[in-house]
Amino acid sequence: MNMNGPVKISRSERLQTVQEIAVRLQEVYKESILAIGVYGSVSRGTDGPFSDIEMFCVLDESREDVEFSYEWSAGPWKAEVNVLSTDVLLKTAATVEDDWPLTHGPFFSPLSLYDPKGFFPTLKKAAETPTxxxxxxxxxxxxxxxxxxxxxxxxxxxxxxxxxxxxxxxxxxxxxxxxxxxxxxxxxxxxxxxxxxxxxxxxxxxxxxxxxxxxxxxxxxxxxxxxxxxxxxxxxxxxxxxxxxxxxxxxxxxxx
CATH class of the missing domain: 1.20.120.330 (Nucleotidyltransferases  domain 2)
Known part of the structure; x- marks a missing residue:
């Protein structure tokens, strides 16, 4: 049966797509990339057959402030990649807003795909700073x-x-x-x-x-x-x- 919108995809297939996106990010941003990670249900291992993909792409502090998202549907699945400079992401993680209980969990436990300088532990520390x-x-x-x-x-x-x-x-x-x-x-x-x-x-x-x-x-x-x-x-x-x-x-x- 044909189905419009998301279709059933296994976790292994979804993780393969995640790796493909990470490779493409490295081709686009090259040495500017500080870290790449996955958040949401995929990072927790609770993704269902119709779940989408959510990722961070963190750029180093040599870049001007950057904060935007790629969000697209490839047909059977959807992905969102948040591209942020280091300072922007750390500031966001340290801020308490109305929806903090729903939005800030990812700062504590992203699934790391690329993090040679140990940025994600720094992100977690920033998220722990609110008083x-x-x-x-x-x-x-x-x-x-x-x-x-x-x-x-x-x-x-x-x-x-x-x-x-x-x-x-x-x-x-x-x-x-x-x-x-x-x-x-x-x-x-x-x-x-x-x-x-x-x-x-x-x-x-x-x-x-x-x-x-x-x-x-x-x-x-x-x-x-x-x-x-x-x-x-x-x-x-x-x-x-x-x-x-x-x-x-x-x-x-x-x-x-």
Whole structure:
């Protein structure tokens, strides 16, 4: 049977393609290459028959700042190669952003294909440098920048509609709630597909989060009153959790 898009490929075939890409990168960037590595499911050995390929190509510090990606489909498979200069990658690894629990795992355990100067251990050290204050700032940013906004939208939609927006809001509450929990525990999620189930195994979860996450995972998002109830309950739990851990929701009336 013909199939559009990705087709089943064995892990050995995928690793062979990875090596071919690495050879081509060395032909293109030659002595400028400091390291080449694989991340994502391929590096963890959890890639499935339809998984794509994700790679780093690190250029040495003699280059100007470089940060771009090759992303393409060859028909039966897809690949993404992030080409970054050393300084850019190290700075990125040391930064804590909203999605840190999902994006920064690769900095700790890439599958090395080429690393003659031992760059990947240096990358891991850079990823370990963020302080507790860095995580606190990221958490404060999500609570005010995302969760506070979501609860306002939820209340508007509850009053005025359209109720068709509520399932999306429930998913946002669950996703960003999971990011808060990951940041608070300074723990990574293995992959996007596992964010919610893995978040439910972490400690110090705000009250009400579990019900939002389980509702979203169940896919039973057709009852507006239920969505509003679980999201409001989570918001109440989140405000109490923030106070308990000294995260900031409210500031001065005008803080500047």
């Amino acid at each position: 507790k204050e860095d995580f606190t700032q990221a958490i404060n940013g999500i609570i005010v920048g995302e969760m506070y906004e979501f609860i306002g939208k939820l209340r508007n939609v509850s009053l005025n509609g359209p109720h068709t927006y509520l399932p999306y809001l429930a998913m946002q509450f669950a996703q960003y709630g999971a990011m808060l929990i990951g940041l608070h525990n300074q723990r990574f999620y293995s992959t996007g597909a596992m964010v919610l189930p893995e978040s439910l195994k972490l400690p110090n979860r705000p009250a009400g989060f579990d019900n939002v996450a389980k509702l979203v995972m169940s896919g039973e998002l057709s009852e507006p009153s239920k969505i509003v109830f679980v999201c409001e309950n989570f918001w109440d739990g989140l405000t109490a959790w923030a106070a308990e851990h000294h995260y900031v929701i409210h500031s001065e009336r005008i803080p500047f």
